[in-house]
Amino acid sequence: MARRPEHSAPPEIFYNDDEAKKYSSNSRIIEIQVEMAERALELLNLDEDENYLILDIGCGSGLSGSVLEDNDHMWIGIDISKSMLDIAVDREVEGDLVLGDMGQGMPFKPGTFDGAISISALQWLCNADKTSHNPHKRLYKFFSTLFSSLTRTARAVFQFYPENADQIEMVTTQAMKAGFYGGIVVDYPNSTKAKKYFLVLMTGGAAPMPKALGSEEDEKRISYIKKREMTKDCRGKPLKKSRDWILAKKERRRRQGKDTRPDTKYTGRKRSARF
Amino acid sequence: MKLSTYNFLTSKAIKGVKVGYPLKLTIAKKDVVETEFNPTFIERLLPKLDWNTVYLAAQTVDLADDIPQEQPAAVADNEELLQRLHHLLLEIDVLEGQLECPETGRVFPITDGIPNMLLNEDEV
Ligand SMILES: C[S@@+](CC[C@H](N)C(=O)[O-])C[C@H]1O[C@@H](n2cnc3c(N)ncnc32)[C@H](O)[C@@H]1O
Numbered sequence: 201m202a203r204r205p206e207h208s209a210p211p212e213i214f215y216n217d218d219e220a221k222k223y224s225s226n227s228r229i230i231e232i233q234v235e236m237a238e239r240a241l242e243l244l245n246l247d248e249d250e251n252y253l254i255l256d257i258g259c260g261s262g263l264s265g266s267v268l269e270d271n272d273h274m275w276i277g278i279d280i281s282k283s284m285l286d287i288a289v290d291r292e293v294e295g296d297l298v299l300g301d302m303g304q305g306m307p308f309k310p311g312t313f314d315g316a317i318s319i320s321a322l323q324w325l326c327n328a329d330k331t332s333h334n335p336h337k338r339l340y341k342f343f344s345t346l347f348s349s350l351t352r353t354a355r356a357v358f359q360f361y362p363e364n365a366d367q368i369e370m371v372t373t374q375a376m377k378a379g380f381y382g383g384i385v386v387d388y389p390n391s392t393k394a395k396k397y398f399l400v401l402m403t404g405g406a407a408p409m410p411k412a413l414g415s416e417e418d419e420k421r422i423s424y425i426k427k428r429e430m431t432k433d434c435r436g437k438p439l440k441k442s443r444d445w446i447l448a449k450k451e452r453r454r455r456q457g458k459d460t461r462p463d464t465k466y467t468g469r470k471r472s473a474r475f
Numbered sequence: 476m477k478l479s480t481y482n483f484l485t486s487k488a489i490k491g492v493k494v495g496y497p498l499k500l501t502i503a504k505k506d507v508v509e510t511e512f513n514p515t516f517i518e519r520l521l522p523k524l525d526w527n528t529v530y531l532a533a534q535t536v537d538l539a540d541d542i543p544q545e546q547p548a549a550v551a552d553n554e555e556l557l558q559r560l561h562h563l564l565l566e567i568d569v570l571e572g573q574l575e576c577p578e579t580g581r582v583f584p585i586t587d588g589i590p591n592m593l594l595n596e597d598e599v
Binding site for chain 2: 250251252253274276278280282285286289296297298299300301304305306307308309311312314330332341345
């Protein structure tokens with residue numbers, strides 16, 4: 201396996217002008233980052249009809265942020281690499297940008313954000329890049345200041361690349377210590393390529409964890425989603441209140457971990473006017 | 476840096492700083508980027524904004540005549556004020572300048588529109 205970038209140099213050195221440019225113009229990378237950001241946004245469990253203010257942590261050149269603007273949200277991004285942020289400026293992202301180090305704490309006043317996403321950044325915080333760095337302490341500082349900068353019903357969702365089980369343990373321990381509820385969702389756990397880790401954190405008390413994608417009992421659902429996407433492609437979105445529309449909406453609710461009634465043959469049927 | 480972001484930033488991460496808010500903003504160079512007026516954005520921001528700091532920002536860019544010093548009761552119904560807030564908070568882009576911690580005087584430079592909130596290791 202290729203060497204982990206976070207082992208080769210501190211992030212602000214690794215993501216220099218060259219690497220930032222290469223990273224941000226690679227169509228394969230763009231595709232993957234966008235897909236993961238879409239899943240993270242879904243796991244934030246926000247009302248689809250509202251506009252929110254979202255924090256993008258380790259926002260880089262704004263690939264993940266583009267998903268937020270496409271969904272009509274305002275966003276602020278924070279990153280430690282000036283080279284990455286400069287590219288975000290060049291790309292004319294709509295989000296506002298701040299140069300900062302997650303491990304030094306989030307520099308925002310209480311209750312600012314309705315949610316936070318972080319795509320492929322958290323594993324960087326698990327390393328000590330300077331002799332003064334203590335990863336446990338930096339994680340705690342990060343999570344506790346993040347907690348206070350969120351509203352009291354917000355979630356924070358991190359896609360990250362944990363190196364081993366100890367790292368998952370370290371990250372979740374510090375997040376819980378900082379006041380968050382939540383845990384890890386592993387999408388496509390049986391696939392080496394598609395397997396993705398999401399740390400889902402909630403400020404407002406314990407709620408059921410959202411379901412992972414691609415677990416075995418889930419196979420049927422995936423083929424259903426594929427089918428839905430295919431029909432969407434050729435016909436646009438299903439008609440409001442149609443059976444397909446209701447099924448799609450319920451599917452989204454399930455993926456967000458919301459209470460949803462099972463689908464039956466009655467779902468979306470016209471009720472007779474008897475009542 | 477938009478002035479809405481200015482409203483949210485603090486220097487509390489510095490060791491020993493209690494509140495770190497509001498930061499003192501000095502602008503050397505700014506730009507105005509016209510964006511589509513979306514009242515729901517402003518309404519979403521309103522409960523999060525500190526009004527004194529909104530007014531402070533307005534004073535810094537000579538728009539204090541546009542913004543009441545005290546937050547009016549029903550901003551959401553006041554289309555004209557919402558438009559002025561839109562301009563102040565989302566269209567003005569601070570390109571060069573600085574933010575200063577009110578307690579320690581520590582200066583955070585703003586370069587190319589990006590505030591640098593990085594601290595030295597001995598400050599955390
Ligand atoms: C793989 S990139 C992902 C960027 C963006 N989220 C995306 O999806 O394209 C990881 C980013 O995390 C940032 N990062 C790493 N450590 C950080 C830290 N301690 N504080 C803030 N950002 C950090 C890096 O500078 C880099 O831009």
